[in-house]
Amino acid sequence: MENNKEFRTFPDIGKDAITEEVNDYLCSIRSEGLTEEIEWNEDPVLDSEEEAVNTLMEKEDVPVAAVRFYDYPETEKSDRQLDLEYMYEKQKRAIAKTNETVHYSGDNMKISKHTCKNCGSSIATAYIKSNFCPVCGADLRPDSVIEKQEKQVKRLEELEKKLHDEIAKQREKNKDSAVVKWLVMLDTE
Numbered sequence: 001m002e003n004n005k006e007f008r009t010f011p012d013i014g015k016d017a018i019t020e021e022v023n024d025y026l027c028s029i030r031s032e033g034l035t036e037e038i039e040w041n042e043d044p045v046l047d048s049e050e051e052a053v054n055t056l057m058e059k060e061d062v063p064v065a066a067v068r069f070y071d072y073p074e075t076e077k078s079d080r081q082l083d084l085e086y087m088y089e090k091q092k093r094a095i096a097k098t099n100e101t102v103h104y105s106g107d108n109m110k111i112s113k114h115t116c117k118n119c120g121s122s123i124a125t126a127y128i129k130s131n132f133c134p135v136c137g138a139d140l141r142p143d144s145v146i147e148k149q150e151k152q153v154k155r156l157e158e159l160e161k162k163l164h165d166e167i168a169k170q171r172e173k174n175k176d177s178a179v180v181k182w183l184v185m186l187d188t189e
C-alpha cells in the first residue's frame, strides 16, 4: 500500500467542525473531499502528540482515523531533568569512548601477538584495527574491559529511566493546564 498519510492537529472543536475542516483541506489538495467516514477514537486521551502519531500509525489500513491527546504547555525543564540530561549525554560519550578505544594495537601494547580466546587465532597486534577478532568476530578485549562497558551501559539505562520518570512527573504536575486536541491521520491519495 502506498504511504500517503498525513497528520493534522485540531483543537477540540467538535467532530462536525473537524470533519468539515478535513473535507475542505482534502478539496484543496485533490479533486475530491472526504470519501470515507473518520474513525473517531475518543478514548483513551493519549499522553502526547508523539504517542498519538504512533497509535495512528498502527491503523494504516484505516483511511481516516482520529485520536485525542494531551497537549502540554511549554514549561521550563526542572533542574533535575537538566541534570539528568547532562549526565545521560556524558554517559553516552563515555560508552562511545570505551567502544572506540582499540584495546590491542601495535601502538599501545608491547606484545606483538594476541591470541583470540574464542577461536585461538594468533593475531599480530599491528594488524588489529578493531576490538573484534578478524577471524571469528569475538570481542578480543579482556573481561575486565567488557565488564566495565556493561556497567556503563547499565548506568545509561538507569539514567534513561530516571529521565523518563522525571518527565512523566513534570507532566503530571502540568496536567491541569494541558489541552485536549485531536490528531487526524488522513490518506491524501
Ligand SMILES: [Zn+2]
Binding pocket: 116, 117, 118, 119, 120, 121, 133, 134, 135, 136, 137, 138
Ligand atoms: Zn577469534
